[in-house]
Amino acid sequence: MAKAKKKSTNKKRSKLNFKFFLKLIAVGLISVPLLLVLFYYSIKGGVFGELPADHILSKIENNVATEIYSADSVLIGRFYLQERTRTDYDNISPNVINALVATEDARFYEHDGVDNRSLLRVIFKTLLLGDRSSGGGSTITQQLAKNLFPRKDHGFLSMPVTKIKEAITARKLETIYNKKQILAMYLNTVPFGENIYGIEMASKRFFNKKAKYLKPQEAAVIVGMLKANYTYNPRLFPEKSLKRRNVVLYQMLKYNYLDEQQYNSLKKKPLEINYTKITHNTGIATYFREYLRSELEDWCEKNTKPDGSTYNLYTDGLKVYTTINSSIQKYAEAATSSHMKELQQIFNNHWNTGNPWNAQKSLLTAAIHSSHRYKQLKRKGLKEKEIIEQLNKTVPMKLFSWNGDQEVKMSPIDSIKHNLTMLQTGTMAMNPDNGDILAWVGGIDYEYFKYDHVNINTKRQAGSTFKPFVFAAALEAGVDPCDFVSGEKTTYTNHSDWSPGNASADEYNKKYTFKGALAHSVNTVSVKVLEEAGIENTIDLAHRAGVISELPEVPSIALGTAPVSLMEMVSAYCTFANGGYAVKPRYITAITDSRGKVIKRVKEEKSKNRVIKEETSMMISSLLQAVVDEGTGARYRSKYKMTNDFAGKTGTTQSNADGWFIGYNPEIVIGTWVGADNPSIHFNSTGLGSGASMALPIVAKLLDKIQDNKKLRPMGYAKFSPLPDRLARYLDCEAEKEDKQFMQWLFGKKDGQDEENTATFGEEEEEEKKNIFNKIGNIFKKKKKD
Template identity: 50%
Template sequence: MKRIKRQVRFGYVWAYRKARPLVQYLALCYAQVREYYRTHPKARKWTIAGLIVGGPPLLLLLVVWIEVPGKRALRNIQNQVASEVYSADSVLLGRYYLQDRTEIRFDDIAPVVVDALIATEDVRFYEHGGVDYESLGRVLVKSILLQEESAGGGSTLSQQLSKNLYPRKRYWVLSMLINKMRESITAQRLEDLYTKKELIRLYLNTIPFGDQCFGIEAAAKRFFSVRAKELTADQAAVLVGMLKATHNYNPRLFPERSRTRRNVVLAQMQKYKRFPKETLDSLQALPLELKYNMVSHHQGLAPYFREYLKGELLEWCRNNTRPDGSPYNLYTDGLKIYTTLDSHLQEYAENAVARQMKEVQKQFTDHWRKENPWQGHEEVIQDAIRRSSRYKALAEKGMSEEEVLDELQKPMPMRMFSWDGEKVVKMSPIDSIKHHIQFLNAGFLAIEPKTGRVRAWVGGIEHDFFQYDHVKVSTKRQVGSIFKPIVYATAIERGAQPCDLVSAAQETYIDKEGDKWTPRNMQNDYQVKYTMRGALAYSINTVAVKMIQQAGVLNTMETARNMGITSELPDVPSIALGSSSISLMEMVTAYSCFANNGMAVHPYYITGVRDRSGNTYTDFKPAEKSKRVLKPETAELIVGLLRTVVHEGTASRLRWKYAAHNNDVAGKTGTTQANADGWFMGMTPELVMGSWVGADDPRIHFRSTELGQGSNTALPMVGYFLQQVNEDSEFKTISKATFPTPSRAAQQKLSCDLYELDDTLWGKLEQMTFKQDSIRAADTLNPAPKESYMEKLYKRKLKMRQASQARDSAALRTLEIEDSGG
C-alpha cells in the first residue's frame, strides 16, 4: 500500500512539473488581455457585443460540425442486416435479425421502383448536389407566404438518407434547425462520396417500410412475396407511396387508403414521362392485390433446427471477429450461413410428421374420450402451471401462489392450437394449459451415414406453440427396444452368432442394491427358443437381457459410447430393454454406425459462414476423425438382422402399408413402459431416419399397447417420408440404393433356414405344423387336439414370413403382428 501511495505521489509531482510552464504561460496571457481591456473600455464593449451577436451562431455551427459524420464514417456505412440461413440446395430457410433487412445491388432493383421513387420524392435528384435549393425555396414560398398545405417537402433523397442513417436528436434549443443543417451537410458529403446509383441503392436498402421490415427487398417479399427486381409498376407504386407515412399507407391495414396513394404515385410517374397516359389509366384501374408474407421465426422450413442453430451461431460469433477485430453480431452483420439440410427432404419430413401426428392425435383423443389423459396423475397439471411463463411472471411480481392461481383462472382471449388450424377463443390460461398438454409431440431426424450430414430435422409438431425440441441432445426419453441392436452388436463382437438359439424362459435378476427384477415378454412364449434373428425381429425382451448378460453390461455400455451415445447409462441389465433416457440425435448417430460399415459417425449441420466482406469460414466439420467401432462383419450382420425386422417382424407394416417394399430398408421399433414413448429407427444405405412420438409429459400416454407402440405411432412418419422420397426422381440415389451384398460368410450366418429344418426353432415349427395339419386332414373321425396358443402363434409367424418372402401384401395386411414390447 505504501508503495502505491509513493507511486501516486510521484505521478502528481511529475504531472505538476510538466504542466507548470503551460499554466504560467496561460496566466501571463490572461493578465495581458485583462490589462488591455482595462485600458481600452471601447474594445471591451465591442467584444461583448460581438459575443452576444455572433456567439450563438458560432456555437450552433460548432454543434452542427461536431455532429456531422466524417467522410471515413460515410465511406463505411453499415446497415443492420439480417443473417440468413440457407439449405444445402441454396433455399433460404430463415433469418436472424433486429431489423428485417436484406441488402441488394442496384441492378437487383426493378427500374420501375427507381422511377417511382424519383418521380415522387425527388424529381430533381440527378440535378442537385445533395440540397435542392430551388425546391427548398419553392417550398418556403408556398408554405410560409402562400400558406399552402400541399407545398410538399424540401428534403432531397440524399437528405432523407442522411436522416435514416443518423436519426434526429433533441437539443436544448433549436433542435429542428440543428438537425436540418446536419442533414444538409451530410447529404452534400454523401453526394461527394457516392454516385447517384449508389445513393439510390443506399436509400432503398436503408428506408423503413413498416411492419418491422427495412429496405426494398424485405418490403417486396413481405407485401408481395417477390424479389425487388420482380416488382411491377403498380406494386412499386404501393411501396414508394408508403414512404410518406408507413403506417397510414400500409396496404395491409388500410387497403383503400394505400390504393389511393398508389394512384397518386402512378400519376407522378406519368407526369414525368415514365409511361404514357393510356398505361396510367390501366394501372390505376388495377385492384390492390397483396400476397402478404408474415415473417416469423416460428414459420417457414425447419424452425426447430434454426432455433437450435442460433445457439451454436451465437457461440461462434463470440469466438470469431470481424476485420476490425470486434466480435461478429448474428443479428446485424448480414452473415450467410450454409447448412447441410436439404429443403425438399426437410419439407417431406415436416409433411410426414404433420400427417401422422394429426392421425395419431385423433386416435389419442378417441382413446380417452371424455376422460382426462392425466387421470391418476393430477399433479401433471399443477406441474405444467408452475412451468408456464405466465405463472413465473406473476410470481416474480411478488404475488402469492393463491393470487397467481386466481389470476390464471380469469378468462381472456387465448390462441389455441388445433390440427384444423389456430383458433382464438376466450378461456383461462389454466384451461389453455390443460388443452395443450393433451397433444402428443414428435421428433424426426435424418442423417447421411457416410458423411454425418444432417438432412432433415423436425423437433416438434408446431414451433409457435410447442417450442421444446425433441431432436437435440439435451432432450432425452427412454428408448425402449431400439437399444437392442447395440446389445446384439456387442454380443456378436464377442462371438455370438445370429442363428444361435436362446431360450425365452423368464429369469429373475438381482441388481447391486439387492432388488429383484424379472423381465417379461408381450407374448406368452417363454417356453420357446429363439434365434437372435427371430428375437430381434419380434423384440423378445427375455432374450435381449440374456444377450447382454452374455456380452457384458459394461462392454455394451462401451459399445454405445463408441457409437455416439453420450447420455448416462446405468450399469444394470435393464438397459438392454432401453430403460435409459437417450436423445433422438444420439440414437440416429448410433444407428448410422451400422449403416456406415461399423465406422463411427459424427453429425454436423453447418458447412460454411460468409460475412459481408466475403470472408468465408468452413471449419465446421467435426474435428474428431471417424474411427472403427464395430468390425465390418458385425455391422453387416446387424443390418441383416434389422432388415429381418422390416421384412418379417414388428416393422413389417413399413413395407406393405407405406409402400416401402421397393426400398432396401432396415429398422427397429421401440415402445417404453406404459406406452409413454414410441420409437422407430429406419435405415437405407444413404439415409438413417429416427422418429419419436410421445406427450411432453410422459405421464400422459396411451393405455393400450396396440395404439401406443412404436409401430403405430412413430413408424408411419418414416413411412410417409419414404413415400414422398420415392415419388421424387431427384432422390433416386436414396430410394433405389441397396445395401452391399453380404459376404458369403455373413449370408451363411444369417441364413438360419439352412440349419433349422431339423433342429432349429423354425424347422420344428414347420414340422409341427405339417404334422398336425396332416393328422387333421387324414382323420376326421379322430381329429388332432385343438391348436395350442403356441401353435397358433408360430403358424401365424410362419405365414407372415412366407408372405413376406413372396411379397404378398394382401396376406401381410391380415397377418401383421403387433410390436412385442418393442
C-alpha cells in the same frame, strides 16, 4: 412663424425616422444573412452536435439481419433486431429506381444533394404562405442522411438545425458516393413498417420475390409506402395502397418512365400481393434455427472482426450456410403434421371418458405449479388458494389446435390441461456418410411449444431401438446369430429379482435366432444376448457409435431403459448404414460476413473411426430389414405400401410413454420419437402407443415424399449391397421355433404354460445344476474377451 417652425421640425423628425428605418433595414439586410451564415457555420462546426465525419460516411454500415440458408440455397430464416437485407444497385429492379425518383426526387440526377428549387418552394409556399401541399423539399440524399443519422431535439431550433445538418451531410454524401450508390443505400435503409427495412425485405415480404424482379405496378406499391408505411400497407389497407400505387404510376408517366399506354394498362390492374413472412417463430426448421441461434451467439462472442470487435449475430449481416435440405425439411414437417393430427384425435378419443391424471392427481398439480402464470402470482405473494382462484377465472387466450389457432375464453387451468394432453414429437434425418443433418423437426409447433425434442440435451428412454447395439456387440464377440435362445421368462436374483417381460405370452415358449429376436423385439432374448455380448462391450460400442449419454452397467440397458437423445440415436445408427464408421453430426458448412467473405468453414469429414466391422454392419442391416419386412415394423410395408430397401427398429418404453422408430438405407437415416412431454401421459394400449403406431408413420410418409421428388429419388430408393455368400450362409436360419422339448422335458406340461426361472446376470454358477440351463449352453456365463 411658430407653425412654420413646427412644420420644419416635423420634417426633420420624419427624415430622421426614415433614415433610422433605412438604417434598420440596412442593418437587417446585413445582419440577418450574417446571422444565418453564423448559424450555418455554428451547426457545421458542431455547436449543435457533431456532424458525421467523412471517414464515417465512407464506411456506412446498417444493422443487417443474419441470414440462414439451406444446403440447396433456400433462405430459411433470419436473426435480427431490424429485419433488413442489404442489396446492391444491380440487384434492384429499374422499375423501383424509376418509381422512387419520379415520386420522391424528380431532379435527383441534377442536384448535388440539395435541390435549391425545391428548397425555395418550401420556404415561400410552406413557411410563408402555409401551403402544406408543396411537399417537404428533402432530396433522396437528404432523406438518406435522415435515415442514417436520427434527428435530435434542439428545442424551437430543432427544424432549422436538423434541415441544415441533413443538407450538409447530403452534400458530403454526394462527394463520396455516386448516384447509383446513394440510391442503393437509401433503398437499403428506408423502413417499410412491420419492423422491416430495405427494398429486398419489402419485396420478399409483400411479393415473395427478389427486388430485381419487381414489376412496375409492384414497385409502385412499395415506393408508395414511403409516404406512410402503415397507412399504405397493402396487406392492412389494400384500397389506400391501390390509390397510392396509381399516384406513383402517374408520377412515372409524368417524368417519362412510363408511356401513356403502359400507364393506362397498369392503373387498371387490381392490387395483388404475395405476402410472405418469415420470423423467428415461423417458416421452416424453426426448432433447428433456435438451436443454431444459441450456437452462433457463442461463436460470435469468441470471434472477432478485423477491427478487433466481436461479431454481432443480429446486426452484422452474417450469412450462415447449413446442411439442411429444404425439401426434406418441408416433407418432414408435412409428415409430422399429417400424422400427429391423426394421432392426437386417436389419443383424445382414447381418453374420451376420463383424463390421464384422474388416477394420479399430482400430475395436474405439478403442471399447474410449473406454469408461467402460477409462478408470476407466486412471486406477487399470493397464497395457494388465492392463486388457484385466479387461475380458475376465464380469460381470453390463443390456443394451439390441429384445426388452426383458436381464440378462446378459458381459464388458465383449463389451458394447462389442454397442453398437458398434447402429444409431441421429434424427427431428424441425417446423411450417414458424413453426418450432415438434412432435416430437424423438434416439435409440433414452435410458436406454442418451444421445447425441442431433437436437441442433444432432450433425453427419453430409447426402448428397443437400443437393441441393435446389443446384437452388434454380440456379433463382434463371435456369438453365432443362428444359435437359438429361449424366450423363457427369467428372474435375475442379483438384480433385485428383476424379471423382464415380453409383449406377447407366446414369446416365452419359443426359441429365437438373432433374426427372430430383433424382428419381434423379444425382450427376454435380448437380455440373454446382452449377457453373451458383455455389458461393458455393448456400452463401449454404443458410445463409440455416437451415444454420449451415460449408460448404466445394468442388464436393463438391453431394453433401452437409459435416457438418450434422438440426435444421439440417429448419429449412432449411421454406423450401421455406412459400413461401421462413427460420424459426427454437422449442421453448418460455412459462415460469411455481409460482403460474402468466408470467415468460418466447416469441412465435410468422413469418419475414419471404425466402430464395428463392415461385416457386422451388413449383418445388422440385414437383420433390421427383417424388422421392416416381417417384424414389428411391418406396417411400413403393409399399411404404407413402401417397397424400397429399408432397415429399421421400433421402440416402445414402459407404459407406452415413448414411441420410437429409426429407419435407414445407405444414404439416409431417419429417427422419430413420439410421446407426451410428461411420460405419465400416455396411451393405455400398446396397440395404439407402440413405436410402430406412434413414430413409424412419420418416417414412412417422409420417405414417400422423398421418393416422389425427382432429385431426391435416388436417395429414397438407395439399395443395400447384397450380403457376401459367406455372410448370407451365416444368417441363413429360421427366425424362431417352438420350444417343445423344453416345455415337455422340464415341466411335463403343455406348451404355452408360463413358468419362470431364476438366474444371476453376469455371474458364473458355482455348481453344476442338472437343468435346462446347462443343456442350452450356459448362456449366462460371461464371454471371455479375445
